[in-house]
Amino acid sequence: MAAVSMTVNGKAVTGNVDPRTLLVQFLRENLRLTGTHVGCDTSQCGACVVHINGVAVKSCTILALQLEGANVLTIEGLAAPGAPLHPMQEAFRENHGLQCGFCTPGMIMSSLDIVRRKGNNLDEHTIREELDGNICRCTGYHNIVKAVAAGAKAMAKS
Amino acid sequence: MYAFTFHQPTTVRQAANLLAKNPEAKLLAGGHSLIPVMKQRLASPSAIVDLSKVEGISGVEMKGRSLVIGAMTRHADVANSVVAKEAMPGLAAVPGSIGDPQVRNMGTIGGSVANNDPNADYPAACLGLGATIVTNKRKIAADDFFTGMFSTALEDGEIIVKIQFPVAKKAAYEKFKHPASGFALVGVFVSKRASDIRVAVTGAGSNGVFRVKSFEEALKKRFAAKSLEGMSIPATGMNSDIHASAEYRAHLVGVMARRAVAKATA
Numbered sequence: 001m002a003a004v005s006m007t008v009n010g011k012a013v014t015g016n017v018d019p020r021t022l023l024v025q026f027l028r029e030n031l032r033l034t035g036t037h038v039g040c041d042t043s044q045c046g047a048c049v050v051h052i053n054g055v056a057v058k059s060c061t062i063l064a065l066q067l068e069g070a071n072v073l074t075i076e077g078l079a080a081p082g083a084p085l086h087p088m089q090e091a092f093r094e095n096h097g098l099q100c101g102f103c104t105p106g107m108i109m110s111s112l113d114i115v116r117r118k119g120n121n122l123d124e125h126t127i128r129e130e131l132d133g134n135i136c137r138c139t140g141y142h143n144i145v146k147a148v149a150a151g152a153k154a155m156a157k158s
Numbered sequence: 159m160y161a162f163t164f165h166q167p168t169t170v171r172q173a174a175n176l177l178a179k180n181p182e183a184k185l186l187a188g189g190h191s192l193i194p195v196m197k198q199r200l201a202s203p204s205a206i207v208d209l210s211k212v213e214g215i216s217g218v219e220m221k222g223r224s225l226v227i228g229a230m231t232r233h234a235d236v237a238n239s240v241v242a243k244e245a246m247p248g249l250a251a252v253p254g255s256i257g258d259p260q261v262r263n264m265g266t267i268g269g270s271v272a273n274n275d276p277n278a279d280y281p282a283a284c285l286g287l288g289a290t291i292v293t294n295k296r297k298i299a300a301d302d303f304f305t306g307m308f309s310t311a312l313e314d315g316e317i318i319v320k321i322q323f324p325v326a327k328k329a330a331y332e333k334f335k336h337p338a339s340g341f342a343l344v345g346v347f348v349s350k351r352a353s354d355i356r357v358a359v360t361g362a363g364s365n366g367v368f369r370v371k372s373f374e375e376a377l378k379k380r381f382a383a384k385s386l387e388g389m390s391i392p393a394t395g396m397n398s399d400i401h402a403s404a405e406y407r408a409h410l411v412g413v414m415a416r417r418a419v420a421k422a423t424a
Contacts, residue, residue: 002164018161019161019162019163019164019206020159020160020161020162022193041197042194042197043190043194043260043261046258046260049260055234055263056259056260056263057260057263057264058260058261058264061189061190061193061194061264062189062193062264063164063186063189063193063206063208065164065166065208066166066186066189066208066210068166068211110259110260113259113260113263114259117259130259132258132259132340133257133258133259133260133261
């Protein structure tokens with residue numbers, strides 16, 4: 001076992017983990033933050049996307065110990081319980097950007113990274129290209145793309 | 159995954175010492191090839207030496223007539239580097255075609271080159287530009303570095319520190335992507351630097367990245383896509399799998415080479 005400490009959703013956390021522990025396991029099993037999902041576990045599907053120091057990363061393909069001192073943001077960190085949703089979350093709700101919802105946390109975390117890199121005015125082609133690393137097995141992409149465009153615009157206003 | 163011990167050195171020397179002490183250790187760069195194969199238990203290192211906290215081995219800069227990229231530079235950082243895009247847009251475009259955005263946020267040039275996956279993109283860029291791989295011990299020419307599928311000239315305890323790319327006036331990469339994995343079914347990097355003309359192919363050969371001398375000779379007469387018209391390479395030694403036959407890959411080498419030259423001369 002080895003000690004690790006990092007900041008998750010603004011809170012300092014520590015853990016004592018087997019070196020094999022993936023970040024997504026640490027989040028889900030140690031911290032009980034189960035909004036980050038494990039879909040494929042092979043860095044294809046993007047259900048596990050979180051932000052590490054502001055950048056979107058697949059948390060199934062990074063060891064918790066690599067994150068010593070890092071700043072991690074998960075879907076739970078976007079809006080406090082009871083508070084209004086983050087504009088991107090709200091856009092997914094408004095546009096029905098989900099069917100079963102399993103891929104949604106990863107889609108939203110990736111969408112925020114797209115806004116960071118590409119700005120608030122996103123055309124459909126850009127969104128589809130940039131969602132390359134996120135898979136929706138319900139194939140609900142049409143509304144997801146609409147949601148990302150609307151969420152990006154709403155973020156500019158908020 | 160099998161159990162391992164985890165180490166996080168802050169200098170190249172510390173990392174080298176850890177490798178010397180743990181003969182079964184593996185270096186962890188971006189981890190987007192190593193961690194998946196550890197999950198599959200295809201790799202079972204006794205120790206992981208994480209390079210992410212090692213200082214001074216990431217970044218992109220011009221040094222004389224070379225573009226120098228630190229081993230731990232992430233794909234996204236090379237793709238977005240103003241220095242790289244100005245010096246050699248043909249090279250800067252290579253990392254943008256790797257994996258997906260999240261993978262590019264973690265994957266590194268040093269990891270890609272050291273792994274020498276037969277379908278990886280950076281090995282083609284290194285060989286196609288005549289790059290120099292600088293380790294903690296020596297400098298290795300790309301022509302001597304890639305020694306076969308997943309194998310390189312790196313010795314035990316050797317760590318890639320940076321890669322020097324001589325700036326070529328004309329350089330471009332064309333890739334026929336596997337639609338699901340994004341890996342190169344066939345990728346061709348071409349460059350022209352004074353009289354040095356190179357054509358390097360990834361994804362196609364069953365022994366990893368290789369140069370196509372017949373194409374290089376043809377391009378020496380005139381560096382234009384037309385010089386390669388009708389040319390292809392023999393199918394012997396090409397990969398053959400459910401995605402593409404050896405013959406198809408050999409054919410694609412010609413097509414991608416012509417497109418790459420057209421892009422480089424556009």
